[in-house]
Amino acid sequence: MIHPLLPNQLQKTQETMRMAAEFILRPISRKYDKAEHEPPVEMEQLNQAAAAQKEKGMGDDSVKSMDLKGRNLWAVISLEQMCWGDVGLFLARPGTGLGNAAISAVGNPDQKSKWGKRWASMAITEPGAGSDSKNISTSAVLDGNEWVINGEKIYVTDGDRCDCVVVWATLNKAMGKTAIRSFIVEKGTPGFSVARLEKKLGIRASDTATLIFDNCRIPRENLLGGKEEVEMDADAAKKSFGGAMQTFDNTRPMVAGMAIGLGQAALDMTRALLAEEGYEDNFGASMGQQTAIQYELEMLEAELEAARLLVYKSAWMMDNKMPNSKEASMGKAKAGRIGNKISLKCVEICSMQGFSEDHLLEKFSRDSKILDIFEGTQQIQQLIVARQVLGKSSSELK
Amino acid sequence: MQDYKTEHPFDIAMSEEQQMTWDMLRKFAETEMRPIARDAEAAGRPSDELLGKMKNLDLISLGIPEAYGGMEIAQDATSQALALEALAYGDLSLAMSLSLPMLTAKIITEHGSEEQKKELLKQYCDGSMFHVGLGINNSSIMGNASNSTVSVDESGEELILNGIKTGIAFADEATSFLISATSESGESNLYVLDKDTEGLEITSKEFMGLKGLPLSEINLSNCKIKTSQKLGGHNYSINFQELLDSSRIGMSAMALGVCQAVLDYVVPYTNERVAFDEPISNRQSVAFLVADMAIEIEAMRLMVYKAAALKDIGADFHKQASLTHRFAAHHGMKIGTDGVQLLGGHGFTHEHPVELWYRNLRAIGIFEAGAGV
Numbered sequence: 001m002i003h004p005l006l007p008n009q010l011q012k013t014q015e016t017m018r019m020a021a022e023f024i025l026r027p028i029s030r031k032y033d034k035a036e037h038e039p040p041v042e043m044e045q046l047n048q049a050a051a052a053q054k055e056k057g058m059g060d061d062s063v064k065s066m067d068l069k070g071r072n073l074w075a076v077i078s079l080e081q082m083c084w085g086d087v088g089l090f091l092a093r094p095g096t097g098l099g100n101a102a103i104s105a106v107g108n109p110d111q112k113s114k115w116g117k118r119w120a121s122m123a124i125t126e127p128g129a130g131s132d133s134k135n136i137s138t139s140a141v142l143d144g145n146e147w148v149i150n151g152e153k154i155y156v157t158d159g160d161r162c163d164c165v166v167v168w169a170t171l172n173k174a175m176g177k178t179a180i181r182s183f184i185v186e187k188g189t190p191g192f193s194v195a196r197l198e199k200k201l202g203i204r205a206s207d208t209a210t211l212i213f214d215n216c217r218i219p220r221e222n223l224l225g226g227k228e229e230v231e232m233d234a235d236a237a238k239k240s241f242g243g244a245m246q247t248f249d250n251t252r253p254m255v256a257g258m259a260i261g262l263g264q265a266a267l268d269m270t271r272a273l274l275a276e277e278g279y280e281d282n283f284g285a286s287m288g289q290q291t292a293i294q295y296e297l298e299m300l301e302a303e304l305e306a307a308r309l310l311v312y313k314s315a316w317m318m319d320n321k322m323p324n325s326k327e328a329s330m331g332k333a334k335a336g337r338i339g340n341k342i343s344l345k346c347v348e349i350c351s352m353q354g355f356s357e358d359h360l361l362e363k364f365s366r367d368s369k370i371l372d373i374f375e376g377t378q379q380i381q382q383l384i385v386a387r388q389v390l391g392k393s394s395s396e397l398k
Numbered sequence: 399m400q401d402y403k404t405e406h407p408f409d410i411a412m413s414e415e416q417q418m419t420w421d422m423l424r425k426f427a428e429t430e431m432r433p434i435a436r437d438a439e440a441a442g443r444p445s446d447e448l449l450g451k452m453k454n455l456d457l458i459s460l461g462i463p464e465a466y467g468g469m470e471i472a473q474d475a476t477s478q479a480l481a482l483e484a485l486a487y488g489d490l491s492l493a494m495s496l497s498l499p500m501l502t503a504k505i506i507t508e509h510g511s512e513e514q515k516k517e518l519l520k521q522y523c524d525g526s527m528f529h530v531g532l533g534i535n536n537s538s539i540m541g542n543a544s545n546s547t548v549s550v551d552e553s554g555e556e557l558i559l560n561g562i563k564t565g566i567a568f569a570d571e572a573t574s575f576l577i578s579a580t581s582e583s584g585e586s587n588l589y590v591l592d593k594d595t596e597g598l599e600i601t602s603k604e605f606m607g608l609k610g611l612p613l614s615e616i617n618l619s620n621c622k623i624k625t626s627q628k629l630g631g632h633n634y635s636i637n638f639q640e641l642l643d644s645s646r647i648g649m650s651a652m653a654l655g656v657c658q659a660v661l662d663y664v665v666p667y668t669n670e671r672v673a674f675d676e677p678i679s680n681r682q683s684v685a686f687l688v689a690d691m692a693i694e695i696e697a698m699r700l701m702v703y704k705a706a707a708l709k710d711i712g713a714d715f716h717k718q719a720s721l722t723h724r725f726a727a728h729h730g731m732k733i734g735t736d737g738v739q740l741l742g743g744h745g746f747t748h749e750h751p752v753e754l755w756y757r758n759l760r761a762i763g764i765f766e767a768g769a770g771v
Contacts, residue, residue, distance in 0.1 A: 002416070002476045003409045004704045005711070010408070011400045018399060073408055284643065284720030288540030299728065302701075302721035309700035310693070316408055330693045379686075386685035389661075389692045390669060396677075397685050 004309055010077055017078045020046070021085025021261075026360075029086045032205035033363050037197050039161055040205050043093045072250070072318040076257035076311060083261030084268075087367045088205035090258070097158040098122035098375075099166035101254075102182060102247045106225035115184055118163040123153035123211055131380045133168065134177035134241065138213065140169035142228060145220045147183060149191075149213040157374070159209025160194050163187055167213065171230050177241040179230045184222040191216030202366035248376060250318060252328040255375040256311040259339030262371065263304045266346040266364045267297065273350050273359065293349055300342045307334040326388040333381035336372035343368040402713035410703065416477050423484035426455065427655075431488025435754065438610030443568075444495050449527065452496045457481065458503050459523045466515055467523030468507075475644070475706040475771035479651040482769050483702070486655025490758040491610025493652060497769035498567050499527045501645060502576060504770060505588065506530070511631040514590060518574070530590075531572035533616055534645075534767035535565035543766050544638050546586050548618055550579035557628065559589065559621040565765055569600050569614035576629065577616070578638065586638040588629035597621040607757035608765070641767070643719035647705045648769035650719075650726035653762040654702055657695050657730055660737035660755050664688060667750075668740055678740075687736050694729040701725050706771055727763025734759035 006014070024046050032040045082090045099120025103111060129135040138151025149169055156165065164186045171179040185192055191214045198208040220228075271279065274293065282294045290298070311331035317324035343365040347354035354361045372378050387397050412420060430451055438444045444452075462468025473481075485493035503522045506515060521529050536547040548561030559579050566575065573593050580586045591598060599617040625632035668679035668688060678684045701722040708715040737752040738745035745752045761768075 001406065001409050001413050002411070002480075002703050003404070003406050003707050004700055005402065005404050005406070005408065005707050007405055007407050008400070008403055015399055283717050284639075284646070284723070286540070286542050289542050298720065298724055302725040302728075305704075305718075305721050306694075306697035306701050306725055309704060310697050312408065313410055313696075313700060316410060327696070330696055333689075334693050334697060379682075382686045382689045383682070385692055386679075386682075386689035389688055390665060390679050390685060392679065392685075396680050397682070398680075 004312065006077070010074065013074060014077055014081055017081030018084060021082050025082070025085030025089045029089065029360055029363065030357070032089060032092070034204075036199060036204040037207060039207075040089055040092050043089060047093065047095055072253065072315040073312060076253050076315040079254055080257040080261035080264075080308075083258040084265045085261075086205065087258055087262055087371070088203035091157055091203055091206035092161070094161065095119050097162055098251060099162070099164065099184075101251045102166045102224065103184070105247045105250055106182075108225075110221070111184065111224065115164060119158065119161070120184070121156050121158040121162040121165050123156045123159065123165050123167045125155045126152060127154055131377055134180060136168055136170055136180065137173060138167065138169040139173065140171055140181060140183060142220065143217075146217040147220060147222065149183065149185065149216045149218065151213050152195075153211040153213070155198070155374075156209045156211055157206055159211055160197060160207040165192075165211065166224060167211075175230050178238075180241055181226045182224040183218060184224055185213070185216060185218050189216055189218060201369055202363070203370055246325075249323075249325045249328045252332040252375055252381075253311050253314040253318065253324075255371060256307070256314070256328075256332040256335035259335040259368065259371040260304065260308045260311060262364055262368050263300075263307070263335075263339040263342040266343040266361060266368075267301060267304065269359065269361055269364070270297070270346040270349055270354075273353055273361075296345065296349060300338075300345060303334075303338045304342060307331065307338045310334050326385055329376070329381040329384040332376060333378055333385065336378055336381070340365075340368040340372045402708060402711060404711050410700070412480065416480055419477065420480050420484050423455070423481055424487055426451075427485050427488025427493070431485070431492045432659075432751075435489035435492060435610060435751065436748070438489070438492055439754065442609065443612045444492050444610060448492065449495065452492075453525060453527060455496070457496060458499050458527065461504055462507055462519050462523060463515075466519035468519065475647065475709040476703060478771040479647060479702050479706040482648055482651040482771070483655040483658070483699075486652040487659050488655075489610060490652060490656050490755075490761070491608045493655070494567065494608065494611055494768045495527075497648065497652065498532060499530075501648065501767060501770035502530050502532045505532075505576065505641065506629070509588070509630045509634065509636050511626070511629075511634070513626070514629065518590075528568035528571040529573045531566045531569045531575040531614075531616075532767060533563035533566045533575050533577040534642075535563060535765060537562040537564045537615070543642055544586055545584070546578045546580040548577055548579040550581050550587070550589065552581050552625075555625075556622045557589065557625055559591070559618045559623065562615060562617050564603065564613075564615040565605070566614050566616055567611045567768075569616065570602075570612060575616065577618070585635065587634070587636050589623060590627045590629060591618075591621060591623055595621050595623065605761075607754075607759075607761050609757075639716065641770075643716050644709065645767040645770040646719045646723035647702060647709065647715075647771045649762060649765065649767075650698070650705070650722045651702045651771070652769050653726040653730040653759065654695065654698050656755050656759055656762075657691070657698065657733045660733050660752060661688070661691050661695055663750075663752060664691070664737055664740045671741075684740065687740060691733050691736060694733065698722075698726055698729060709771065723763065730759045730762045 028042050097120050099122040103115050124133050141148045167183050167185050193212050195210040195212045282290050314324045314327040314331045347361050347365045459468040460471050464470045506518050538547045551558040575591045576588050597619045601615045603615050669677050671678050705718040705722045708718050734756040738756050
């Protein structure tokens with residue numbers, strides 16, 4: 001039955017998360033935008049409060065009783081609301097990073113039980129390889145019962161504050177993507193250090209680190225998914241890198257959901273500021289009957305709603321065990337660019353108030369940019385969609 | 399922040415029945431409509447043969463009550479949107495020559511008085527398609543669609559209508575017209591006018607698109623009608639905005655069908671067209687246009703589904719219908735123009751259908767009440 005609507009229970013989840021975003025994240029939004037690199041202690045308190053509630057049976061356990069095939073749509077909706085509050089703070093919430101998504105996607109049972117509850121960041125990008133992740137240089141060599149990791153990783157979200165890092169490295173750079181594996185490296189391992197933290201345009205509450213691996217030795221069992229040797233069989237090799245990339249099919253709807261939450265926040269705040277000057281929406285009216293602002297906001301709202309539905313669909317497909325690579329990229333492409341467009345347009349609409357640090361609109365417009373870059377840039381998403389729609393390989397459509 | 403109430407889980411899969419109807423109509427669109435779209439443009443109307451086949455689809459009489467000769471099978475808005483999308487995949491003009499009588503019959507079924515229903519609905523079931531011309535489109539630029547460019551004076555014993563309506567399809571075949579008019583109080587309603595009403599003048603008009611449909615303008619000067627000729631009777635008051643919103647979902651569904659046709663055409667074309675020794679789709683500048691087309695079409699589809707689903711659960715759907723319509727108008731035209739662009743000079747000629755879709759997609763967001771759910 002075609003019914004792209006959220007059941008009551010999911011709408012309740014939305015409300016709960018929105019409350020948390022509004023009353024816990026928003027009040028400290030500006031503080032940690034200013035105090036870059038200072039860990040937001042309130043986020044730890046938020047975690048404790050949530051854990052305490054759960055113990056008392058008061059937490060949001062409603063998801064367990066819901067008629068859901070999976071938790072992905074629920075997760076996207078929750079995340080959307082948290083990021084309505086503050087994307088940077090959400091990313092800085094201790095406990096879960098992108099590495100956790102990788103561990104839960106491809107980890108074996110031992111790895112899941114050992115690392116599942118630890119805060120795991122994800123280190124892929126290098127100074128010489130960003131979107132082109134198969135071209136990484138960080139190396140992993142098996143020496144006895146240990147892997148020896150060498151290399152430099154940049155732009156690692158949570159890289160400083162996490163408990164462990166999922167590091168992408170190559171067993172043999174000459175072999176290309178077939179030789180790429182991911183490894184779990186625990187904080188404090190000799191040879192592993194945080195070299196520096198980036199100063200950024202936005203999401204300043206979240207730490208973005210440069211990590212150095214200098215003859216860093218980790219246990220053999222920390223290889224995450226994939227074989228210890230490079231497969232010679234082309235199909236098996238394809239599968240192994242494809243497996244690593246599949247993590248993105250799971251995480252892209254989440255990041256896209258973040259952009260939706262931020263876009264909604266910008267629209268809501270713009271309307272609130274406009275309302276003080278007597279603004280009202282005029283949906284569905286002709287051009288001749290709408291002001292430029294009414295026209296602009298209606299179009300932005302339409303774009304946001306469209307992006308939201310794409311993202312919900314990609315999560316719904318995950319919940320229903322349908323391959324969603326194309327849809328995940330569609331949602332990420334649309335949400336990433338629209339979140340950015342909306343937040344910038346809202347600053348423009350609100351003029352000097354929008355540009356001012358008296359309000360958070362300018363902050364949203366800085367935070368939004370990264371959502372169209374990380375977890376696959378706009379252009380990478382377009383490439384993935386284009387290849388699938390046109391039926392092309394990566395060698396045909398570069 | 400809860401906008402609507404529903405216990406049903408999020409879902410995007412068609413029901414078995416919807417899938418069957420969709421497959422059937424999509425095939426009809428591809429085999430019966432698409433091949434003769436150019437002929438219909440040249441003739442300015444669909445062939446009698448096609449009209450006969452469309453009539454036999456029984457989509458018009460489907461929702462008409464049995465008492466008036468119909469099948470009385472209530473169709474939800476989602477299923478109707480799917481049907482419209484599938485038909486428009488063939489050709490927008492030809493699809494509208496079916497969707498217009500469907501919508502007109504639906505409006506009369508929902509709002510007509512007993513007498514009006516008896517008089518007008520039976521003919522649909524007897525095989526007539528165009529005996530009632532629907533006049534909703536305004537001639538003015540600045541006004542809202544809900545404010546008619548025809549005024550109605552309801553103060554006297556008779557109602558007096560004055561003004562101009564445009565974009566009325568098959569006016570030549572109509573024996574009466576259902577015209578929207580706005581009273582002094584600002585309320586808009588529909589009025590049934592006989593074709594031979596004194597002061598009613600029909601002028602045939604040409605437009606840049608929808609050329610497979612004969613379209614006309616109607617000029618009303620001091621047209622006097624009885625109070626009982628108001629749709630629903632003289633005390634009836636129609637929710638005109640809701641009628642517009644429903645039809646905007648319908649027009650958006652039609653836009654979706656045309657856009658899908660564009661995408662399905664440019665994919666094989668750009669894969670086969672060779673320039674600089676390789677298919678042009680091997681280039682990102684081409685491939686990314688196609689990717690964006692696919693993204694916006696999928697988004698448009700979900701927007702249409704959601705608007706229709708909101709209507710089906712009885713929730714307020716004005717905002718969603720407005721957003722969907724705005725989205726379909728904006729991205730529909732973008733897809734139309736990109737479709738021509740991707741074929742280059744070839745796209746500009748009548749050798750390919752993309753220039754036809756380009757002209758027809760310009761109607762989305764402009765042409766009101768050409769289809770409804």
